[in-house]
Amino acid sequence: MENRDFMQNTLSGAHNQGNGHSAKTKTDVAQGLRSLFVKELKDIYWAENALIKAIPEMVKNATSKELVAALTGHLEETKAQVTRLEDVFSLIKEKAEAKKCEAMAGLVKEAEEIMKDTEKGMVRDAGIILAAQKVEHYEIATYGTLYSFAKTLGEDKAAELLQKTLSEEVGADVHLTEIAEAFINVEAMEAA
Ligand code: FE
Ligand code: ZN
Ligand code: FE
Ligand code: FE
Numbered sequence: 001m002e003n004r005d006f007m008q009n010t011l012s013g014a015h016n017q018g019n020g021h022s023a024k025t026k027t028d029v030a031q032g033l034r035s036l037f038v039k040e041l042k043d044i045y046w047a048e049n050a051l052i053k054a055i056p057e058m059v060k061n062a063t064s065k066e067l068v069a070a071l072t073g074h075l076e077e078t079k080a081q082v083t084r085l086e087d088v089f090s091l092i093k094e095k096a097e098a099k100k101c102e103a104m105a106g107l108v109k110e111a112e113e114i115m116k117d118t119e120k121g122m123v124r125d126a127g128i129i130l131a132a133q134k135v136e137h138y139e140i141a142t143y144g145t146l147y148s149f150a151k152t153l154g155e156d157k158a159a160e161l162l163q164k165t166l167s168e169e170v171g172a173d174v175h176l177t178e179i180a181e182a183f184i185n186v187e188a189m190e191a192a
Helices: 002-013 027-063 065-091 103-119 123-151 155-191
Strands: none
Touching: 027 065, 027 103, 027 123, 065 123, 065 155, 103 123, 123 155
């Protein structure tokens, strides 16, 4: 993974090229990365918990059976992801704490606005898919990075758990794309 190589180089190179930066030892960088890792875990822990409250609202607003099923299934995955994050905290010997994620708070707010501003049915469903995919992409970016951080920090067990969640988020995103494409096909058929 490109990300990871970059960080590996940063970590191993940090104390050698110390001209003018002699204070930044390898340990300083590792500690900084670790504290960023923990902070971001708290951020996504807040975000996943927020989604447990937000997804049922999306389910209530959705019309398509497939969309309802996809969201309901991902809600169950999300609950397991919260537990998995608690396992990550315990593996790295940190307390499971939530720190408000402004980005997810904003994405949830956007989802609420979209649902309010659209008529129930196909258009609102399309809006829900749009909002949900923004959420999934945020999560994919977060877990991809957290996975790299965990690997770089030598937290392989934690990395494995983060990778598992990452693949669930990717799966959810792919599934939403499939549902959206089916919509477009239906519209094309009606127009013909
Ligand atoms: Fe999630
Ligand atoms: Zn976040
Ligand atoms: Fe955030
Ligand atoms: Fe997700």
